[in-house]
Amino acid sequence: xxxxxxxxxxxxxxxxxxxxxxxxxxxxxxxxxxxxxxxxxxxxxxxxxxxxxxxxxxxxxxxxxxxxxxxxxxxxxxxxxxxxxxxxxxxxxxxxxxxxxxxxxxxxxxxxxxxxxxxxxxxxxxxxxxxxxxxxxxxxxxxxxxxxxxxxxxxxxxxxxxxxxxxxxxxxxxxxxxxxxxxxxxxxxxxxxxxxxxxxxxxxxxxxxxxxxxxxxxxxxxxxxxxxxxxxxxxxxxxxxxxxxxxxxxxxxxxxxxxxxxxxxxxxxxxxxxxxxxxxxxxxxxxxxxxxxxxxxxxxxxxxxxxxxxxxxxxxxxxxxxxxxxxxxxxxxxxxxxxxxxxxxxxxxxxxxxxxxxxxx
Numbered sequence: 206x207x208x209x210x211x212x213x214x215x216x217x218x219x220x221x222x223x224x225x226x227x228x229x230x231x232x233x234x235x236x237x238x239x240x241x242x243x244x245x246x247x248x249x250x251x252x253x254x255x256x257x258x259x260x261x262x263x264x265x266x267x268x269x270x271x272x273x274x275x276x277x278x279x280x281x282x283x284x285x286x287x288x289x290x291x292x293x294x295x296x297x298x299x300x301x302x303x304x305x306x307x308x309x310x311x312x313x314x315x316x317x318x319x320x321x322x323x324x325x326x327x328x329x330x331x332x333x334x335x336x337x338x339x340x341x342x343x344x345x346x347x348x349x350x351x352x353x354x355x356x357x358x359x360x361x362x363x364x365x366x367x368x369x370x371x372x373x374x375x376x377x378x379x380x381x382x383x384x385x386x387x388x389x390x391x392x393x394x395x396x397x398x399x400x401x402x403x404x405x406x407x408x409x410x411x412x413x414x415x416x417x418x419x420x421x422x423x424x425x426x427x428x429x430x431x432x433x434x435x436x437x438x439x440x441x442x443x444x445x446x447x448x449x450x451x452x453x454x455x456x457x458x459x460x461x462x463x464x465x466x467x468x469x470x471x472x473x474x475x476x477x478x479x480x481x482x483x484x485x486x487x488x489x490x491x492x493x494x495x496x497x498x499x500x501x502x503x504x505x506x507x508x509x510x511x512x513x514x515x516x517x518x519x520x521x522x523x524x525x526x527x528x529x530x531x532x533x534x535x536x537x538x539x540x541x542x543x544x545x546x547x548x549x550x551x552x553x554x555x556x557x558x559x560x561x562x563x564x565x566x
């Protein structure tokens with residue numbers, strides 16, 4: 206039995222319980238635990254020289270398959286829609302898009318505050334696939350607007366489990382909302398360590414909000430001594446804590462993979478990221494770290510048959526293959542766990558984003 210606590214930074218505290226007594230058979234997953242990390246408002250310069258020399262955790266995470274030229278959603282460069290892209294592996298627009306464009310706290314579940322009510326049909330997520338296969342799942346976020354995910358995939362709105370045994374409709378076992386990055390990573394580490402000690406597999410979504418908070422207050426200023434640069438240092442420290450816990454745990458070391466990306470960059474306007482056509486807003490990193498026999502490799506180089514790297518000022522290149530996007534993340538995480546793609550997903554639905562050169566299979 207695991208106690209699930211959601212801490213609303215604006216006051217309310219909610220708790221409930223979740224129980225998994227067993228796990229269904231999953232075919233030989235390479236990893237027992239996968240963490241999808243989104244660093245809100247992360248400019249890719251953080252993982253590039255010269256800044257990366259000040260960021261040892263980012264530097265470590267970039268030792269696998271990576272690119273600093275990934276893209277956010279082609280039509281919108283704000284937080285909530287892009288995070289929905291990540292967990293559903295769908296874009297916002299189009300016949301099969303998830304359709305959510307709002308970026309504020311959602312209405313209550315009964316007043317339309319679920320992805321399913323908005324779209325008119327159930328939209329499966331990475332949480333559905335992982336939970337239905339018996340994994341422990343966690344959502345650890347830094348903004349209360351992400352209660353949308355709990356409302357959409359909690360016990361009142363989650364879809365039925367059609368994979369025996371039945372683990373129920375509540376797809377998110379642990380929901381934590383805290384604006385403090387170190388509090389977040391400490392709770393994440395405790396969650397996966399507890400599961401690892403019990404030989405349970407996990408999927409965790411971690412959203413770190415600090416760079417976006419600071420960017421909106423002081424701008425996406427990359428100069429020495431800026432508030433944004435300090436926020437990057439603080440996030441690197443938090444990520445370093447996670448890596449240290451993994452690398453020093455006998456039950457986690459070599460069993461955890463991390464996919465790290467961002468919802469958007471920022472800086473146009475200076476204290477925002479609203480212009481979806483501004484390169485500093487739509488250009489983001491995408492990293493896959495395994496901690497196992499890694500060789501640093503360019504994701505575009507090993508995916509030349511399925512992905513095309515646009516020029517630096519392009520969101521995408523017309524009449525070319527798609528770029529690597531943050532929406533590739535959900536199905537990449539499931540691939541790392543040895544699980545199938547999200548039903549109805551349209552990005553990386555064939556789980557064809559190759560990372561095997563980094564894993565040295």
